[in-house]
Amino acid sequence: MAAPILSTPAEHILEEISPINVALKESALSEEQLYVQYEIKRTVNEIRAGKWKRIALQFPDHMLVDAPRVFQHLQQDLKNARKNDSSVDLLAKNVANTQMSSADITKTVVEETLCILGDTSYGACCVDEVAAEHTDAEVVVHYGRSCLSPTARLPVIYIYTSNPINxxxxxxxxxxxxxxxxxxxCIMGDIPYTHAIPQIAQRLRDDGYNNIFETKLLRDPSSPLPNRTVPSEVESDPETLKRWAVFHLSSPPTSLLLILSLRVKSVHIFPADSGSTSEANxxxxxxxxxxxxxRRYALVTRLSSVPVFGILINTLSVSNYMQALQHCQDLIKRAGKKSYVFVVGKVNAxxxxxxSEIGGWVVIGCWESSLIESKDFYRPIITPFELEVALTKDDERVWGAEWIGDFSTLLGREKKAVDNDDGQDESEDIEIEGNWQDQSSDDEPPEFDFRTGKYVSHSRPMGAAKQRNESKSVSAGSTEKRNLVSSALIQRAKGDIATINGIVSPGAEYFRSKRTWQGLGSDYEIAYERDADGKIQGATMEEGRGGVAKGYSVGEDKNKT
Structure with missing residues (x-):
């Protein structure tokens, strides 16, 4: 058995390690195929039409091998287009009047600057506006499959590319x-395979199939078929989608599969990306x-009693992500729980x-990547839709026949609920009569973990939302009642959970009660040397060790190491 790397001789630390030469995969596309696959002509036309001068090219990892050649083609075609620009020709005709040469006039046209984004900040399906803004880009050209989530700041040119299919x-x-x-x-397909759908649908109609619908791309994740058009009857009545079966080319993302399975009659998947296209079996x-x-419902019930949630911001590009963050924070706050916000790139375990003090995580990202299925994570990770279900009361929680992946749909549904609310419930909560001794107990009913059956003592560390509303809404004349309510809540917070600047902090409570390790050397008592008067004596200054790790020297004495 080989020795572990930590047991190698110390001299190896100073030896220069030869760089590992990684053999890059060569592009299998010819110049003509590359020109067509990456739609060079259309990209140049759209850049010229938008008059953009700084362009970011975003490639997924498996397409980076073609990135330099695509860059060169775009650069050359843009240069040729500038030479043939009608405005340059018009200026060239007036050379005699302006006393400028044609070469000087050509230089007055600002050249386009291209930049390749090699590594995405988040998922490859999302437009990386963060990296693009670091290069002061005015537009992003996104290559490969995309979640088509609406962007927040920059315009996007989508180049879907295409994969062959039998x-x-x-x-x-x-x-x-x-x-x-x-x-x-309904014939659907992953974006690289949508080019074959019209041909397949037409062949089926020629063979006598009467109710074949070929879906087309639509940049709308909230559509009944996300990012796809729907039959005309479904537009007027979404419930009629239950009559349709979906035939999907290639394996869809897990989030899309959940959405489809709960909205349509059946889903069949053709494994277009699993083998050779020449095989017909x-x-x-x-x-x-x-x-x-x-499994997802088990995670939801498991997190219903969690006192502290972590909110993972997994996108800074999708529009309305700030509203989604506020929505999740409001849900958690109304449930009497605490939340902490973390901005991350690509989520990993x-x-x-x-x-470890976080009991569960909520991901705010694009509708495709928000659903994370992995056993490697220390705590479960759910979506904003699942958070709504988890924070619903036990006697009201119902797992309905729906799955919502796009948080814009959740925000729209919340807005409708607010518009339809007549405010009667709020008026009932703010009336307080008598004193707290005459009221029913202000404690919430006991809460138990559905998995273990154990009582959860700190499920609501921030207190009940109703009590907070009451303490804020008592009229100014009821000073005594207001003081009784606020003092009771403050006393409970100080007695049960640690506070920071007067604010309840379950994170600080976790550090205080559960994290006992204080750092290296914490198990040793620090003792100072004192003189006859009891004052601490400072240590004598002396020259320390110097040199390299292979052989230290003490001062000028090279023999002491």
Whole structure:
């Protein structure tokens, strides 16, 4: 058995390690294929039409091998377009009048500056506005598949690219699956495969299928079929989507699969990205999400009694992410719980494990990447929609036949609820008569963990929301009542949970009660040398060790190491 790396000789630390040469995968595309695959012509036309001068090119990891060639093509075509610009020609005709040469006139046209974004701050499906703004970009060209979430600041040119697919295998699988030619079927596909949908749909219509709907891309995650068009009957009545079966090309993201499975009749997935396109024996399989839904509901019930939530900001580009943050904070606050906000890049288990006092995490990101399924995380991670379900009272919590991945839909639903609220409940809460001794107990009913059955003593560390509303809304004339309420709450907070500047802090309470390790050397008592008068004697200053780790020297004596 080989010795671990920590047991190697100390001299190895100073030895220069030869750099590892990583063999990069060469591009398999010819110049013509590259030009078509990355839509160089359309990209140049849109850049010219938008009059953008600083352009950021965002590639996913598997496309970075083509990035330098795409950069060169765009740079050369933009240069050629500037030469042929009609405005330059017009200025060139007036050279005699302006006393300028044609070369000087050409230089007056500002050249476009291109920049490749090699590593995304968040998921590859999201537009990386943060990295683009670091380069002062005016527009982002996004390559590859995308979640199509609306951006907050910069315009975007989407280049979806395309992957090959065996159309004959798709048709054979469809015909074996849907023998009834009157079946209502929506043909969907991951973005790189959408180019084949019109051909597949037309072939099916030619074979006598009467109710085939070919979906088209639509930049709207809140659509009944996210980012896809829907049949006309579904636009007027979304419930009619239950009549339609979905045939999906390639495996959809988990969040999309949950949404589809609860909205349509059935979902069948054709594994377009699992093997060779020349093989015709691929068959579509029906997607089942029952086990996944049970697992997600178990996480929701598990986090219903958590006292402290962490909110992970996993995007700074998707519009309305600040409103989504405020929405989650309001939900947690109304439930009497505490929340802390963390801005992270790509979420991994090591990052979130640093905060063990957090009982559960909520991710605010794009609708595709917010659903994180992994057993590596120390605490569960849920979505804003699942947070709403988790913080619903036990006797009211119902797992309905819906799944919402886009937080813009949640914000719209909340706005409708506020608009429909007549305010009667609030007026009932603010009336306080008598004193607290005559009132029913202000404590919330006991709360138990559904998994263990144990009583949770600090499920609501911030106190009940109703009590806070009452303490704020008592009229100015009821000074005595207001003082009784506020003093009772302050006394409970000081007695149960640590506070910082008068504010309840479950994080500080965790440090005080559960984290006992104080640092290196904390188990040794510090003793100072004192003189005859009891004053602390300072240590004598002396020259310390110097040199390199291989051999230290003390002062000028090279023999002492």
């Amino acid at each position: 159309v004959q295998a798709v048709l054979a699988s469809l015909k074996d699956l849907y023998t009834d030619k009157n079946e209502h079927v 691929h068959t579509a399989e029906e997607a089942s999400t029952h086990q996944l839904l049970r 090591a990052k979130v494990a640093n905060f």
